[in-house]
Amino acid sequence: METDYINLIFEGFIDIYNNPRNAIMWLIAGFLMYFGIAKKKEPLLLVPISFGVLLANLPLGELVKPSSGEGEPMGFLLFFQENGLHTDLLPLLVFLGLGALTDFSPVISNPKTLLLGAAAQAGVFVALIGTLLLNPIFDFGLLEASSVGIIGGADGPTTIFIASRMKELGNSLGVGVQDIVGATAVAAYSYMALVPLIQPPIIKFFTTKKERQIVMPPPKREVSKRAKILFPIICTIVISILVPKASPLVGILMFGNLMRECGVVERLSSTAQNELMNIVVIILGLAVGSTMPGEVFLKFQTIAIFVLGLVAFITATIAGILLAKLMNLVSKEKINPMIGAAGVSAVPMAARVVQEMAQKEKPGNMLLMHAMGPNIAGVIGTATVAGVLLSLVPGLIG
Amino acid sequence: METDYINLIFEGFIDIYNNPRNAIMWLIAGFLMYFGIAKKKEPLLLVPISFGVLLANLPLGELVKPSSGEGEPMGFLLFFQENGLHTDLLPLLVFLGLGALTDFSPVISNPKTLLLGAAAQAGVFVALIGTLLLNPIFDFGLLEASSVGIIGGADGPTTIFIASRMKELGNSLGVGVQDIVGATAVAAYSYMALVPLIQPPIIKFFTTKKERQIVMPPPKREVSKRAKILFPIICTIVISILVPKASPLVGILMFGNLMRECGVVERLSSTAQNELMNIVVIILGLAVGSTMPGEVFLKFQTIAIFVLGLVAFITATIAGILLAKLMNLVSKEKINPMIGAAGVSAVPMAARVVQEMAQKEKPGNMLLMHAMGPNIAGVIGTATVAGVLLSLVPGLIG
Amino acid sequence: METDYINLIFEGFIDIYNNPRNAIMWLIAGFLMYFGIAKKKEPLLLVPISFGVLLANLPLGELVKPSSGEGEPMGFLLFFQENGLHTDLLPLLVFLGLGALTDFSPVISNPKTLLLGAAAQAGVFVALIGTLLLNPIFDFGLLEASSVGIIGGADGPTTIFIASRMKELGNSLGVGVQDIVGATAVAAYSYMALVPLIQPPIIKFFTTKKERQIVMPPPKREVSKRAKILFPIICTIVISILVPKASPLVGILMFGNLMRECGVVERLSSTAQNELMNIVVIILGLAVGSTMPGEVFLKFQTIAIFVLGLVAFITATIAGILLAKLMNLVSKEKINPMIGAAGVSAVPMAARVVQEMAQKEKPGNMLLMHAMGPNIAGVIGTATVAGVLLSLVPGLIG
C-alpha cells in the first residue's frame, strides 16, 4: 500500500522520465504561446492550440487518454477530437462563421480576380508532389501528401478538415498513415502569420518596379444587394455540381455568407460571427493542439512538413504573380501583378501586404480592394481543391 | 484510371440527371428564400430551412449522407438531424428560449382567455380527422395525421417535436410511416407567416360589425412580480399532473420563463433568449431543411399536407371566434370575439392582426394586450395537445 | 380502449400516489427556489438546480427516463446527465469560464497565502473520515466519503466533478455506491451561500480581538503582466507533475485564466466568461438537479451528508485560522488570522466576510485583497485534493 502512495507522488516524474519528448513539447508549446501572445501572431488560434499542446503532454496525459473501464470518461480533449474533429463539425462551424464574416463584393465586382485565386492553388500541388518525392526518406504516402499540400491553401480550417479526413481515410482502409493533423495545422497558421515576412521578397523578385507601380482605378460599379444575396446561392450550386465533394465546405461557408448579406437574420449572423465562432475556436484550437503528443510531433517528418509548407506558400505566391503578368500580356486593362500574390488566401493578411507594398512603391495607389478579390477567391479555390482531393485520393490508394 | 477523372468531373451532372427531383428542390429552396428574404416572412427560420433544403439536394448529397465505411463521417446536416432532431434537443432548446422571451402576464391578468386558447385546438383535431379521411388516397395513418394536425397549433417547435416523434415511433414499431417532418414544419412556418392574409376574411365572416367594435377596457390590475414567478412553476406542475407527456415541452418552456421573471439570473435569461437561441435556430433550421430531399418532399402527399394545414389554421380561427361569441352569451362582461382568433398562437402575429382590425373598426380600441391572452394560451394549449397525442397514439397504433 | 383514456387522465395522479416522495421533492425544489430567488443565494446555480429537481420529479419522469424502445429518445435531462455530467464536460467548461473570470494576482503578489489555502483542505479530510465513521449507520463507503469530503472544498464544479466520478467508478467496478451527486452539489452550493452566517462566529471564537485588529499594509508591489501570463502556465505544469490526476481541473482552469491575462484573445475570453458560461451553467444546473428524484434524495443519508458538509466547512475555516496563527508565531511579518478563514474558497464570499469583519473591528483596515489570496489558493488546493482522491481511491476500493 505504501508503494501506492510513493507511486502517487512520483508517478508524474516517472512518466516524464519515460517520455522525455513530452517535456520537450512543453518548450514547443511555450514557443507557440510566445509567438501568439508576445508577437501577436494569429493569437486566436495559436493560444488555444499551444495550450492544447501543453495539456496533451502533461504527465499521464489525463486530458487525451481514452476512457478506462473504471468509470473514467475519455479525456476532455480526446472527447473534442473524436466528436469535433473526426466528425468535421468544428472546422465546418468555423467556416460558417467565416462566411458570415466575409464580404465577397470584391470578387463580384471584379470576377477576373477569381483566376488569380485559382493560380495560387499551384502551391498545393507542388507541395503535394514534393511530399511524394520525399517518400523514400520520410515514408509519406498520398494521404500525407494531400494534407501537406493543402497547407499551401493558406486556410486553417480547410487544412484541419483535409488532414483529419486523410487520417481517418487511412485508418479505415488499413493503409498506414502518419498522424500529421497537428503539424499541418500549426504549419498553416504559422505561415499565415508570417505572410508579411514571406511574401515581399518573392513579390519583389518576380516583378519589375514598373509593374509594382501600376495604378488600378477603383471598380466602376458598386455591387448591388441583390447580387450579394444571389452570389452565395449560385456559388454553392455551381461548385457543388462540378465538385460535389467540395459541397460541405463551400455550402456552409456560403450559408454563413447568405445570413450576412440577406439582411433579415442579423441576429443569427451576429451570433455565427461572434459567440458561436468564439466557442468553436476555443474548442477547435484545444482539440488540434491536443493531437500533438511528443511521440507524434517530434519526428523528422515534422520538419519536412514545415519545409514543404513553406515551399507551398512560396510557390502559391509565385503562381499568382505569374498568372497576373500573363493576364497583362493578353488583356489591355492592366492589373498590378502584386495582387496575384494575394491569391494565396491568408485573408486578409496577404491583401494587406500588397496594399502596403503598393503604398511604398507609389503612394496613393490603393490596391487593397483589388487585392481582396484574389485573396477571397483563394478561399473558394482552396475549398475546391479540397473537394478534388477528397474525390481522387480514395480511388488512388484503394 | 482516366475514367475516374472523367467521372470526377461529370459525377455531379450524372447525379442531377438521375435525380432530377433534387434540382426541382433548388427552385423550392429558392422560393422559400425569396419568401423569407424579400418578403421578410419568418426569416429567422425560413432562411436556414431553405438553405438546408438546398444543401440536402446538392449532387451526391454530401451533407446528408450516412457515414461511409471509408473514414468519411456522416454528413454535417445528418449529424444534426440525428443528434438534434431525433433527440428532441433542438426543439426543446428553442422552447427554453421562447419561455425566456414570453411575458405571460396577459394570461395571468385575464385567465378567462385560456379558454379561447383551448378552443383553437379544435383546428388540430379537425385536420387530424381530415387527414385520416384522406387515408385511401394518400396512405396517411394515425402517425401522419397527428403530425399534420399539429400544424394547426401554429407553433413551429411543437410541430417539429411531434413530427419527429411520430416518425421515430413508426420506424421503431415497424409501422410504415411517411417522412413528413420537413413538410409539416414548412407548412407551419409558412402559414404562421401568412396569418395576416388568412385570418382577416375569416374573422369578418364570422363576426358582425357590432361585435368587432366591442371595446374592452384595459385590465384592472397589474400582475405582481410574485404571481409572474409562481405562474411558470404552477403551470408546470398542473399540466404535468394532468398530461405527463406534455411535461418536456411545458416544463422547459416554463423554466425559460422562470429565468426571465425571477430577476436574479438575468445573465442566464439573456443568453437563453439570444446567443443560445440563435445557435439553436441556425442548426434547427438547417436540420429541418435537410429532411427534405427531393424524393421525400416531391409527392402528392405534400400538397395534401399543405391543404390540410390551411384547413387546420382556418378551423382554429373559427373555433376561437365561436367560443368567444359563446362566452358573450353567458357572461355579462362582453369580450370582442375577434380576440378568439388570436387563440391559434402564431405569437404575436395573430394578436397583431386583431389589434389592427380593431383599430380599423373603431379607432382607439386597444385590443393587443387582450389578444395576447388567447395568443399565449394557444401555446400552452398546443403543448398540452402534443402531450395528449404522445399519450394516445402509441396505444392506438400498437 | 376506454380504459386507456381513463388511464390517460389519471396516470399522473396514480403516479403521484405511488411515488409520494416525488411530490415531497416539489416542496424541496420550491424551498431551493425560494432560497435562490427571494433570498438571492447563489441564484445562478440554485435556480436551474431547483427547477431540475422539479422536472425530475414530475409524474412519469418524462424528462429523466431512458429511451424507450418505441421511438422515444431518452429524457432531455437524462441526456445532459449522460453527455454532460458523466463525461465531465460541463464541470470542466465551468472551470474554463471560472479561470477566465479569476484574477490570480492576489496569490502572485503574496504567495505565502497559498499555505492558508492548503490548510483549509483539512476540512475535506475531516469530513471524509467522519463519513467513514458513520459507515455502520448509513452504509457510506470510501466513494461516498470522498464525495462528501469534497463539499468542504467549497467549490461547486469540483464537487460535481468528484461526485460524478466516484459514482461512475463504483458502478463500473460493481462496488455498491449511493447516488449522492445531487445531494453533495446542493450541500456545497448551499453552504457556500451561507458562508456569511457560518463563518463569523467561528472566526470570533478562534481569534482574539487583538488578532482581529491586526492591520495588514497593502502589497508592496504590483503584479506585472508577464507574471500574470506565466502564472497559469507554470501552475498547470507544477501541479500536473506532482498530481497528474488534477491536470484536467487545473489545466482547464488555467487555460481560461491564460485567455484572460494574455490580452490578445479578448473575444475568446469574453465568450468563455459570458455566453459559454451561461449556456453551460443552465445545462449543468438542470442536469445536477435532475439527479435528485425522490427515491434517491429522500433518505436519511442525505441529512447525514448535509451535517457532514457543514462539519467540513467549519473544520476548513478553523484549520485556515489556526495555520494563520501558527504562521504568526514563526514569521515577524504578522498576518491577520481572519484571512485564514478565507482559505475555504467560496470565492469571493469568504473574503468579503473577512473584509467586513475587519472593518467592524477596526475601521479602515482593508483586508479584502489579502483575503483573496487564501480564497483563490483554496480553489487550487481543492483541485489538487480532487486529484489526490482520484489517484488513491481506485486503488483502495479495487
Place this chain on the structure above:
Amino acid sequence: MVLDGLYMSLIGLAVVFMVLVFLLITINLLNYFDRKPSKKIIEVETTSTLNKSESNIENVVAAIALSLAMSEKTPQMNISNKNSGSSNWLSIGQQRLFRSREV
C-alpha cells in the same frame, strides 16, 4: 382508423379544456392570494427595487475606491451587471469590485 381519430379528438379536446380550466382556477387562486399578500415572499418585491438596500455598510466608498480603481479599466465591466444575484463562483472575477451588499 377514422373512428380512432374521432375518439382522440373528443378526448383530446376534453383534456385540453380540462387542463386549461384547472389552470384558470389555479391562476384565479393565485391572483386571489396575491391581492392580500402574505409577509412571506414579500421581500422578493422589496429587494428587487433596484437592489436599493443592497449596500448597507459604512465606509464603502473607500473600499469601492480601492477595488474599482484597480479593476475598472479592465474590459470586463459588463460583468458587473450580468452577475445579478450573489453567486460566489460566477462573481469570482469581481473580487476587486467589492460591491458592498448585505453579504
Place this chain on the structure above:
Amino acid sequence: MVLDGLYMSLIGLAVVFMVLVFLLITINLLNYFDRKPSKKIIEVETTSTLNKSESNIENVVAAIALSLAMSEKTPQMNISNKNSGSSNWLSIGQQRLFRSREV
C-alpha cells in the same frame, strides 16, 4: 505514386480553373442582369438604406474614416437590429413594445 501525384495535380488544377471560370461566367451573367434590375426583388434594396453608401468606392478614404469612427464608438449597433425581420416566435417577448410596423 509520384505519377499519381502528377496526374492529380494536372487534373486538380484543371478542375479548379474550370470551376472558377464557370463561376466567373456566372458572376458576369449575374452582373449583366443586375444592371437592368427587374422590379421583383427591388424592395430588398430599398429597405437596406443603411448600407447605401457602403460600396460607393469613390471617396473610399473618407468612408473608411467615417466607418472606423462609427464602428469604434458603437461596436454593437447590430444588436439593436437583432430582431430584424418579422418572426413571430422570436419577437414574442416584444409583445408589449408593440412597435407598429407593417405586419
Place this chain on the structure above:
Amino acid sequence: MVLDGLYMSLIGLAVVFMVLVFLLITINLLNYFDRKPSKKIIEVETTSTLNKSESNIENVVAAIALSLAMSEKTPQMNISNKNSGSSNWLSIGQQRLFRSREV
C-alpha cells in the same frame, strides 16, 4: 476502511501542502526574475500600456467616479476589443476598415 481514510487524509494533506509549497517557491522565483526583467518578453508589457495606471491607488475616488460613469453608460465597451490580436481569419470581415496597424 476508516484506516484507509486516515491514510488518505495524511497523504492527501501532505501532498496538498507539498504542491502548494512547490507553487510558492515557483512564484517566488517568478517574482524574483520579474523584478529584473529580461528584454525578451518586455514588449508584452509595453504593449499593455492601457493597463498601466491600473493599480495607482492614489486618487482612487475620482477614478471610481469616472470609471463608474463610463461603465454604466457603455456596459459593453469590451466588445470593441473583441478583435484584438491580428488574426487573419477572424478579422476577415473587417477587410474594409483597413485599420492601419503593424501588420
